[in-house]
Amino acid sequence: MTRQTFVERSFLAKNPSVLWFILILALFTLGVTVLSEAYGVAFLSTSFVKTLGKTLCLCLVALAMDLIWGYAGILSLGHMAFFALGGYGLGMWLMYARTEEIVVAALAQGGLPATPEEVRQGIAVQIFGVVGASEFPPIWAFAHSFWAQMALVVLVPGGLALVFGWLAFRSRVTGVYLSILTQAMTLALALYLFQNDSGLRGNNGLSGLQNLPGLGDVSQDALSVWFFWASAFALGAGYVLLAWVVSGKFGSVIRAIRDDEQRVRFLGYSVEGYKLFVFTLTAVIAAIAGALYYPQAGIINPAELAPIASIYLAVWVAIGGRGRLYGAVIGAAFVSLLSSWFTGGRAPSVPLGFYTVNWVDWWLVLLGLSFVAVTLFAPKGMGGLFDLWAGVRSPDRKGAALGPDDGALMEREAKE
Amino acid sequence: MTALLEVSGVSVTFDGFRAINNLSFSIGAQELRAIIGPNGAGKTTFMDIVTGKTRPDAGTVTFGERSVSLLSLSEAQIARAGVGRKFQRPTVFEDQTVAENLTMALKAHRAPWRVLFWREGAADRDRVQALAEEVGLADALSRKAGELSHGQKQWLEIGMLLAQEPRLLLVDEPAAGMTLAEREHTTRLLVEMAKTRAVVVVEHDMEFVRRLECKVTVLHEGAVLAEGSLDHVTKNQQVIEVYLGRG
Numbered sequence: 001m002t003r004q005t006f007v008e009r010s011f012l013a014k015n016p017s018v019l020w021f022i023l024i025l026a027l028f029t030l031g032v033t034v035l036s037e038a039y040g041v042a043f044l045s046t047s048f049v050k051t052l053g054k055t056l057c058l059c060l061v062a063l064a065m066d067l068i069w070g071y072a073g074i075l076s077l078g079h080m081a082f083f084a085l086g087g088y089g090l091g092m093w094l095m096y097a098r099t100e101e102i103v104v105a106a107l108a109q110g111g112l113p114a115t116p117e118e119v120r121q122g123i124a125v126q127i128f129g130v131v132g133a134s135e136f137p138p139i140w141a142f143a144h145s146f147w148a149q150m151a152l153v154v155l156v157p158g159g160l161a162l163v164f165g166w167l168a169f170r171s172r173v174t175g176v177y178l179s180i181l182t183q184a185m186t187l188a189l190a191l192y193l194f195q196n197d198s199g200l201r202g203n204n205g206l207s208g209l210q211n212l213p214g215l216g217d218v219s220q221d222a223l224s225v226w227f228f229w230a231s232a233f234a235l236g237a238g239y240v241l242l243a244w245v246v247s248g249k250f251g252s253v254i255r256a257i258r259d260d261e262q263r264v265r266f267l268g269y270s271v272e273g274y275k276l277f278v279f280t281l282t283a284v285i286a287a288i289a290g291a292l293y294y295p296q297a298g299i300i301n302p303a304e305l306a307p308i309a310s311i312y313l314a315v316w317v318a319i320g321g322r323g324r325l326y327g328a329v330i331g332a333a334f335v336s337l338l339s340s341w342f343t344g345g346r347a348p349s350v351p352l353g354f355y356t357v358n359w360v361d362w363w364l365v366l367l368g369l370s371f372v373a374v375t376l377f378a379p380k381g382m383g384g385l386f387d388l389w390a391g392v393r394s395p396d397r398k399g400a401a402l403g404p405d406d407g408a409l410m411e412r413e414a415k416e
Numbered sequence: 417m418t419a420l421l422e423v424s425g426v427s428v429t430f431d432g433f434r435a436i437n438n439l440s441f442s443i444g445a446q447e448l449r450a451i452i453g454p455n456g457a458g459k460t461t462f463m464d465i466v467t468g469k470t471r472p473d474a475g476t477v478t479f480g481e482r483s484v485s486l487l488s489l490s491e492a493q494i495a496r497a498g499v500g501r502k503f504q505r506p507t508v509f510e511d512q513t514v515a516e517n518l519t520m521a522l523k524a525h526r527a528p529w530r531v532l533f534w535r536e537g538a539a540d541r542d543r544v545q546a547l548a549e550e551v552g553l554a555d556a557l558s559r560k561a562g563e564l565s566h567g568q569k570q571w572l573e574i575g576m577l578l579a580q581e582p583r584l585l586l587v588d589e590p591a592a593g594m595t596l597a598e599r600e601h602t603t604r605l606l607v608e609m610a611k612t613r614a615v616v617v618v619e620h621d622m623e624f625v626r627r628l629e630c631k632v633t634v635l636h637e638g639a640v641l642a643e644g645s646l647d648h649v650t651k652n653q654q655v656i657e658v659y660l661g662r663g
Contacts, residue, residue, distance in 0.1 A: 250532045252516050256509045263507045266467060267580065268495035268526045277528040 011247060017326050018243045022236055029232040036228075038221035046224045050296045051340060053228035055333050057293035058316070060235045062332035063325055064282035064289070065313050067242055070322035071251065072278045073258025075175075078164075078182035079286045080309035081189050082157035086287030087294030087304070088193075089153035091206040094295060096143040097213035099123045130204050137199030153291045154284050161283030162276065169272040169279070174261070183307045190305035205301025209294055227296050234292055235329075238285055242325055245281075254278060255323075315371050321383025330382050339363065420445045420614045421584055422483070426465060426475030427638075435461040436472065437638035445583070448610035450625045450646075451618045453635035454658060459618045460504075462635070463586045467501045468494040479584070496526060500582030504589045506569035510562030514553055514572055517561050518544045521576035543579070551575035552601065567598035574605055584614045591624045603627045622646075 012019055032052055035043040044052075061083050068074050103122035107114035114122075125134045142148035168181055196202035212223060245251060254274060256264045261271045294300045313332075320331015341347055342363035350357040359366075374381055419442035428436045436458045443449050453459055464470035466477060468491040477486045479497060486494050495501075508517050522540060525531065548554045551571040556564065561572055570590060577585055590606065591599045606628060609615050619625050625632060625646060632649050634641045636658050642649045649655050 245532065248532070249519060249534050249536075250528070252509075252512060252520050253531060255511065256520060259509055259511060260507055262469075262491075263503075263509070265491040266495050266501050267521055267576070268492050269531075270490070270492040270526065270528075274528050 015243050021239050025236050036225045038225050046221045049224040053231045053296045054293050056231035056235045057289045058336050059329040059332045060238045060289035061286045062316050062328040063238050063242055064285040065317045066328035068278055068282045072254040075179045076182045077179050077310040078186045080313055081186040081305050082283040082286040083290035084304040085157040086153045086290030087300045090291040091209050091294055091300050092143045093146050093149035094209045095206050098211050099126045131196040131202050139199045157287035158284045161280045165276045165279040169275045186307045190302045193302035207299045210298035231292050319374050319381050321381030324383045327381050327383025422478045424476050426472045428472045435638055439639055443614045448615045448630040450632045457635040458638040498583035500577040500580050500585045502573050502587045506573050508561040508569050508572050513558055515557040518547050518579050521579035523581045547575045547579050567594050587617045
């Protein structure tokens with residue numbers, strides 16, 4: 001009896017959701033491949049495969065949000081900024097290399113081989129003509145190199161999170177003040193990128209990202225499936241990584257920080273160090289998700305960094321269920337797919353006689369009401385449905401936190 | 417006997433209110449000490465200063481053989497140096513099991529990177545088991561801490577402090593809200609702990625202090641009013657006036 005907790009159990013045995021998740025993700029990937037236009041029976045359109053691939057990227061960033069918010073208790077409203085920065089990072093290389101192909105082909109028609117200087121000049125005019133410039137800004141110094149830009153995808157958002165987090169956490173900014181601070185960071189970054197002289201083409205953003213350099217012969221039908229596979233792999237890897245992070249003592253410490261950070265300090269843990277670690281790790285995961293998302297979207301512009309995007313992210317995680325990784329994935333997938341259905345104009349309008357509910361306009365109202373309803377009546381979110389299904393009843397504590405009140409159902413009894 | 421903790425000439429002011437006034441205090445390496453005093457005497461502020469939560473305006477606080485100044489360290493660094501603190505209200509992590517609470521407190525590396533790769537070994541399991549037995553929670557290891565009774569939470573917190581293996585333990589009103597049987601258990605725990613380390617108990621309850629049978633320091637208006645055995649200080653005329661006389 002007394003030794004029951006200490007049965008040696010492997011990581012997977014302790015986290016059955018990991019195997020289930022990988023299994024479902026693998027079946028889903030297989031299913032989409034079989035139904036795709038390029039490799040299957042062409043039941044799903046290429047644009048829908050892209051939508052599904054993008055959704056997987058959103059699920060990955062939602063996982064990151066769940067780690068920082070659901071587990072560590074830090075409501076960051078800046079993670080979609082890291083997501084977009086990752087997209088810009090890879091987008092710069094995609095746009096440079098693709099434009100280079102076009103410029104080289106155009107110059108080759110002139111007869112004489114073009115000098116590297118001419119090529120570079122040609123690319124600059126092509127890319128920056130739209131903002132009235134013809135020179136490469138300094139931040140494009142590595143755009144010609146795939147590997148350098150891939151490194152920047154991780155280093156720039158990671159570095160920004162490290163510096164911002166260090167300043168914020170060191171000053172012990174917590175709770176709603178930290179949320180406001182992260183939102184301010186996001187807004188400042190978006191406003192900066194909207195400027196034409198930001199070096200990233202202002203509000204035009206980067207476009208044509210769906211064309212992969214050197215793969216002009218490969219159809220979008222095939223490319224969409226390739227990116228879908230890459231997104232599925234990244235989501236699976238991200239899930240396993242984060243499940244491992246939260247399963248051990250580290251997970252215990254960050255949940256403890258969420259519940260009572262002062263007490264954690266008196267245990268000898270440097271709370272600021274942990275917060276910074278989680279903030280930076282999740283920023284990097286968000287950036288990788290963004291780098292996979294935008295080639296499927298084809299275009300990125302500063303509107304993607306608007307604070308509202310990060311608020312949506314928080315809404316997905318809340319609706320899906322905070323503090324459980326699969327909850328975040330379910331929330332992101334369900335709400336973002338539903339959102340594109342409602343706002344895509346395909347949802348049938350509801351005629352009420354005196355007024356017609358047009359979902360393009362009313363979807364946000366519905367989403368807002370669902371968010372309020374989930375927060376008030378189902379704080380466990382959609383993930384809580386699994387508890388119902390598994391027969392895990394929550395001890396009824398009349399709204400109080402855990403307590404030893406007479407007759408209250410104990411956690412252990414509830415699970416039996 | 418050299419002192420483990422040496423507080424000298426410490427003063428702290430909150431918005432003009434002098435909470436601690438030129439306080440000096442020292443405690444040996446294996447000593448049990450009770451601090452008593454009326455509300456507002458500065459008992460909690462004293463603990464806040466030693467654990468790094470509050471910075472004093474003047475004075476020095478040194479700890480250990482090498483007389484490390486605690487004033488330049490953060491709360492977490494002070495805790496790692498060997499100062500443990502038990503709060504008045506039991507503060508355990510209610511959403512986690514007793515075993516998880518104890519494991520978190522076990523003496524081990526505290527840096528995020530080390531904790532990330534830390535995996536429980538047989539020695540850690542035995543230690544957690546032994547600690548749980550010591551505080552009488554061996555049957556409750558897999559229960560969530562939030563389900564424990566008030567007294568059990570207090571013991572869990574004491575178990576967590578033991579797991580930290582501190583050299584100095586600051587305990588704020590350990591007997592508050594406990595039944596008589598629970599108090600006796602707590603008294604035994606504290607006396608046992610003080611055999612291998614310094615323990616400072618802040619307490620209101622005179623009966624409880626009497627059971628501890630240790631040296632007593634009386635605080636009043638942020639300074640030491642009297643020091644000695646309980647019988648000695650309770651005979652002190654000033655102490656009777658400011659504290660006991662009111663009861």
